[in-house]
Amino acid sequence: MPLTLADCIARDGGNASLRGLRERFAPGAPDTLYFDANSIGPMPADAPARMQAVLQQGWAEARRRGWNELDWLEQPAKLGAAIAPVIGAQAEDVRVADSTSINQYKLLRFALALQAPRRVIVVQRDVFPSNRYAAEGIAQAGGAELRFLDDIAALPAALAPGDVAVVALSHVDYRDSTRLDMASANAQVRAAGALSLWDLSHSAGAVAIALRGTDSDLAVGCGYKYLCGGPGAPAFLYVHPRHAEGAWPAVCGWMGHADTFAFEPDYRPAPGPDRFLVGTPPVLAQAAFAAAAAVWREVDPQALDAQHRSLGDTLIQLLDEQCAGFGIELASPREHARRGGHVALRFAHAAPLAQALVHHGVVVSARKPEALRFAPHPLTATHEQLWTAVARLRDLLQREAWRDPRYQQASV
Numbered sequence: 001m002p003l004t005l006a007d008c009i010a011r012d013g014g015n016a017s018l019r020g021l022r023e024r025f026a027p028g029a030p031d032t033l034y035f036d037a038n039s040i041g042p043m044p045a046d047a048p049a050r051m052q053a054v055l056q057q058g059w060a061e062a063r064r065r066g067w068n069e070l071d072w073l074e075q076p077a078k079l080g081a082a083i084a085p086v087i088g089a090q091a092e093d094v095r096v097a098d099s100t101s102i103n104q105y106k107l108l109r110f111a112l113a114l115q116a117p118r119r120v121i122v123v124q125r126d127v128f129p130s131n132r133y134a135a136e137g138i139a140q141a142g143g144a145e146l147r148f149l150d151d152i153a154a155l156p157a158a159l160a161p162g163d164v165a166v167v168a169l170s171h172v173d174y175r176d177s178t179r180l181d182m183a184s185a186n187a188q189v190r191a192a193g194a195l196s197l198w199d200l201s202h203s204a205g206a207v208a209i210a211l212r213g214t215d216s217d218l219a220v221g222c223g224y225k226y227l228c229g230g231p232g233a234p235a236f237l238y239v240h241p242r243h244a245e246g247a248w249p250a251v252c253g254w255m256g257h258a259d260t261f262a263f264e265p266d267y268r269p270a271p272g273p274d275r276f277l278v279g280t281p282p283v284l285a286q287a288a289f290a291a292a293a294a295v296w297r298e299v300d301p302q303a304l305d306a307q308h309r310s311l312g313d314t315l316i317q318l319l320d321e322q323c324a325g326f327g328i329e330l331a332s333p334r335e336h337a338r339r340g341g342h343v344a345l346r347f348a349h350a351a352p353l354a355q356a357l358v359h360h361g362v363v364v365s366a367r368k369p370e371a372l373r374f375a376p377h378p379l380t381a382t383h384e385q386l387w388t389a390v391a392r393l394r395d396l397l398q399r400e401a402w403r404d405p406r407y408q409q410a411s412v
């Protein structure tokens with residue numbers, strides 16, 4: 001029996017443990033359905049008030065005293081602790097700071113320092129560009145040798161020479177949303193004496209992740225996507241405690257010094273993951289992220305995962321039933337455990353079709369060459385919204401709206 005609108009509305013009644021959290025977020029623009037949590041997650045409703053409080057009490061009034069009297073310097077650890085459960089880490093092992101690209105660089109270099117004299121980085125050839133660029137930059141400076149991975153099935157061959165220091169893997173592909181098996185990859189990496197470095201940008205805050213449970217070594221990921229930290233939010237980094245004090249950090253700064261305000265001439269790394277902090281934290285951005293952190297402290301990761309699965313499976317079923325025969329097909333794996341935050345479709349005219357959808361109030365994104373990405377946020381999207389979105393998609397496909405010259409401009 002095909003899914004009906006009533007079925008979708010009924011599915012919205014499930015998942016009691018997340019009930020009430022949706023209201024903690026701002027509704028967004030009227031008549032607009034947002035499926036772009038893989039770009040910028042929804043805004044917690046109290047983010048503006050929290051930022052305003054920092055502007056008034058912190059900037060206008062406290063100014064420099066803010067560093068002593070407010071918790072600005074504690075936020076990298078506090079925010080990290082709040083998001084730790086959804087990535088399956090211990091609270092004390094996560095820090096929020098810098099960008100994902102910067103953290104990727106920092107932890108690649110840190111892994112190389114831990115693993116000397118090994119100097120091979122294994123990195124996916126066709127991956128989110130910044131991940132590859134970070135490795136290429138280190139190699140270009142003479143700090144490593146690169147070995148490209150064309151497919152996860154080739155990991156044993158890449159590890160076989162026994163010289164690999166670190167394997168950098170994107171947990172979820174940013175185009176087709178394929179999710180790698182973290183436990184299996186980690187076991188292979190560990191058996192070869194190498195370290196794993198995961199980019200969790202397209203899974204953190206969408207699905208339950210078990211960094212500790214799968215014995216991952218290192219991880220990074222974006223704060224502004226499913227974690228809802230706000231546009232340009234700082235990223236997170238995770239270092240397994242067995243490594244945290246094994247070497248100096250790649251970028252030594254005063255915020256990572258053992259005694260920041262002693263202003264000592266010599267560098268001494270702070271204990272634990274605080275050494276991965278570098279410079280002054282972005283206080284306003286942290287205030288926005290703190291609004292999301294307050295929500296994450298209440299989220300049961302398994303309930304989040306179940307809701308993500310329900311939304312994704314519903315979307316796939318609706319697409320199967322309503323959009324067959326238009327040259328559009330599922331690009332993501334069907335099995336939830338193999339799928340990341342978004343559901344991707346393959347369509348020859350993905351970019352103009354995405355623009356047509358946005359124009360009709362369904363915010364999705366496209367990535368070259370042919371991916372059309374739906375990224376519902378598990379804490380805010382509803383099954384009913386998916387029904388409406390797929391009905392609009394069907395209508396646009398029927399009318400071949402993607403041919404409209406208005407939708408041919410490039411867009412991020």
Ligand SMILES: Cc1ncc(COP(=O)(O)O)c(C=O)c1O
Binds near residue numbers: 099101102128202235
């Ligand atoms: C997988 C992945 N890694 C890294 C990034 C870049 O993160 P940042 O801009 O914070 O460096 C993105 C998206 O922008 C991404 O999708």
Ligand SMILES: Nc1c(O)cccc1C(=O)C[C@H](N)C(=O)O
Binds near residue numbers: 038
């Ligand atoms: N981070 C972005 C940005 O600063 C500008 C435009 C887009 C983005 C994105 O998030 C891209 C995203 N990582 C992607 O998967 O395509």
